[in-house]
Structure formats: structure tokens, C-alpha cells
Amino acid sequence: MKQALEQIKQAAIEQLENCTDLKALEELKIKYLGKKGELTAILKQMGKLSKEERPVIGQLANEVRATIEEEVKTRTEQLQQKALEEQLKSEKIDVTMPGQTFELGKKHPLTIVMDEVKQIFLGMGFDVVDGPEVELDYYNFEALNIPKDHPARDTQDTFYINDNVLLRTQTSPMQIRTMEQRKPPIRIIAPGRVYRSDALDATHSPVFHQIEGMVVDKNVTMADLKGTLELFIKSLYGEDSVIRLRPHHFPFTEPSAEIDVMCYNCHGKGCRLCKGEGWIEILGAGMIHPKVLSVCGIDPEEYSGFAFGIGLERIVMRRFAIDDIRLFFENDKRFLDQF
Numbered sequence: 001m002k003q004a005l006e007q008i009k010q011a012a013i014e015q016l017e018n019c020t021d022l023k024a025l026e027e028l029k030i031k032y033l034g035k036k037g038e039l040t041a042i043l044k045q046m047g048k049l050s051k052e053e054r055p056v057i058g059q060l061a062n063e064v065r066a067t068i069e070e071e072v073k074t075r076t077e078q079l080q081q082k083a084l085e086e087q088l089k090s091e092k093i094d095v096t097m098p099g100q101t102f103e104l105g106k107k108h109p110l111t112i113v114m115d116e117v118k119q120i121f122l123g124m125g126f127d128v129v130d131g132p133e134v135e136l137d138y139y140n141f142e143a144l145n146i147p148k149d150h151p152a153r154d155t156q157d158t159f160y161i162n163d164n165v166l167l168r169t170q171t172s173p174m175q176i177r178t179m180e181q182r183k184p185p186i187r188i189i190a191p192g193r194v195y196r197s198d199a200l201d202a203t204h205s206p207v208f209h210q211i212e213g214m215v216v217d218k219n220v221t222m223a224d225l226k227g228t229l230e231l232f233i234k235s236l237y238g239e240d241s242v243i244r245l246r247p248h249h250f251p252f253t254e255p256s257a258e259i260d261v262m263c264y265n266c267h268g269k270g271c272r273l274c275k276g277e278g279w280i281e282i283l284g285a286g287m288i289h290p291k292v293l294s295v296c297g298i299d300p301e302e303y304s305g306f307a308f309g310i311g312l313e314r315i316v317m318r319r320f321a322i323d324d325i326r327l328f329f330e331n332d333k334r335f336l337d338q339f
């Protein structure tokens with residue numbers, strides 16, 4: 001028995017020393033020290049021994065177990081260390097390699113100015129509302145006092161989904177949608193994309209942006225319209241800006257006006273920038289037509305209001321001296337990087 005124990009010790013140590021991976025090591029541990037292991041098998045036979053032999057063999061068996069356990073422990077540590085070193089080697093990062101750069105995006109010039117316009121109106125107590133670009137004929141034309149045979153439809157030809165559904169030609173339908181949902185006092189702006197089937201050139205695009213504005217309350221007058229827009233223009237272009245209201249016609253406002261800003265380049269004298277006019281047209285506006293108020297269930301005897309529609313592209317082109325509207329929509333990084 002003593003011999004058997006010595007043999008187990010020898011074999012175990014030899015195999016442990018030759019063992020090169022942790023999984024095999026675990027198997028060896030079980031083979032020698034486990035419940036069904038070789039050492040246990042020997043110990044089970046202890047009963048057969050004489051009283052004198054028993055403590056001697058017992059002590060030896062304990063020594064063998066201790067030695068093997070010690071060896072397993074040492075070997076485990078060695079192999080773990082080796083595994084760690086290999087892992088570190090394989091995961092090594094060369095910090096001198098050029099890194100990956102991530103380019104930060106920036107705001108589109110239209111967004112820069114749109115945000116500014118929103119801030120100005122928020123400061124005057126307006127809410128910003130959002131509406132659909134795919135719109136019903138009713139909201140885009142009919143309810144705005146532009147029936148099917150109205151000539152205004154010719155200048156606002158658009159893309160039709162079917163007879164009743166189209167891409168909106170203006171943000172004005174948001175006047176109707178808002179009045180249907182809110183009761184006066186109402187003070188909103190509705191910015192967004194609009195569409196017209198215009199041929200693409202330096203000043204026309206089949207998609208562009210408008211900012212609709214509307215105020216409905218008791219005793220709202222043309223003076224409120226002028227004051228509001230004057231404040232807006234001065235916030236946008238500076239205190240010394242001058243505006244003028246020029247009579248115009250829109251089916252959904254009465255009276256209506258187009259609003260021009262005095263050319264900042266020539267101060268009204270006329271130059272290339274304003275095409276000799278001295279003034280630059282930037283928005284349409286007027287007092288909301290009584291018919292339009294009525295259609296939305298608002299009594300024109302009790303309430304009045306004004307509305308306006310600003311073309312965003314024109315303002316942005318002026319601001320940044322951009323001479324071609326197509327640049328906004330081509331997504332050329334060389335252009336967009338400049339803002």
C-alpha cells in the first residue's frame with residue numbers, strides 16, 4: 001500500500017508538471033483527489049490494514065494528498081499567469097497608431113436661421129406648431145377661400161396624391177388646423193416644408209420652407225400686424241431695419257399686403273442686390289378673412305386676427321450671401337461645412 005501511494009504521488013507530480021492547460025489540470029485534480037479518485041480508492045482499503053499499519057499509512061496518505069494539492073495549486077497559478085500574459089499580448093493596443101476620427105455634424109444654414117426665427121417669436125409669446133406636409137385639398141385651398149376654379153391655384157400647382165390629397169403648397173393650412181383645435185386667444189407660428197411643381201433654377205425649388213404666423217383675439221388690428229412684423233424684422237436684421245407694407249391680394253386675408261425690407265446694401269437707392277428696387281420682399285401678410293374665421297367656427301363679429309407667411313430660403317440666402325437656392329438641397333459637404 002505504501003508503494004501504491006508512492007506511485008500515485010510520482011505519477012501525479014509528473015503529469016501535473018507536463019500539464020499545459022487549465023482544463024486538463026482540472027481533470028487531473030479529479031483523477032487523483034476526487035471522490036472517485038485514485039487516492040480515495042486506496043484510502044477505502046485502509047480497513048484491511050492492521051492497527052499498527054493504519055496510522056503510518058494514514059499519515060503517508062495525508063502527505064501524498066497535501067503534496068498533490070500543493071502541486072495542483074502551484075500549477076494552476078502558473079497556467080493562469082500564462083493565460084493572462086497571452087491574453088494581454090493578444091489584446092495589446094498600439095497607442096502610437098493614428099486614431100479613428102469622428103466628424104461632428106453641424107446645423108444646416110436653413111436650420112440655423114429657422115431656429116433664430118423661432119426664438120424671436122417664442123420671445124413674443126407665440127407657440128410653435130407642426131403640421132402635415134401631405135395635406136388635404138380642403139386645408140391647403142378650400143378652407144383658405146381658394147375654391148377649385150380659383151386662379152390662385154395656377155400659381156400654386158403641386159404634386160397630387162389624388163384629387164383630395166396633395167403636398168402642401170404653403171404653411172397656411174396650419175391656420176385652419178390650429179383654429180379648429182384652439183379657441184382664441186391664439187398666437188402661433190407653424191414652420192415647415194412646402195412643395196410646388198416649379199422648375200428648378202437658381203431662385204426656384206420644388207421644395208422650400210415657410211414660416212406661417214397667426215394671431216387671433218379680440219380687437220386685433222392691422223397696427224398689431226405691422227408692429228409684430230417690425231419687431232421681428234428688427235430682431236432678425238438689426239434695429240435700423242426699415243419695412244414697408246405694399247398692398248397685395250391673398251384670398252384668405254383682407255386687406256392683404258406684401259412686406260418689404262429696405263435693402264441693407266443701398267438703403268433704398270437701388271443696387272444689384274435688390275435688382276434696382278431698393279426693397280426686398282420677404283413675406284406676405286394680412287388680416288384674416290372673415291370667411292376663413294367663420295369656416296373654423298370663430299365669430300368674425302367678435303374676433304379678428306392677422307396672419308403672415310415668411311419664405312425662409314430668401315432670408316437665409318440674403319443672410320449668408322448665397323446666390324443659388326439649389327445649394328441648400330444638394331448636400332454638398334463643401335458648401336455645408338462653411339456654416
Ligand code: DAH
Pocket residue numbers: 169170171172212213250252253256283284285286287306307308309310
Ligand atoms: N401662403 C402665402 C404664400 O405661400 C403667404 C401668405 C400670405 C401667408 C399672406 C399668410 C398671409 O398667412 O396672410 O404665398
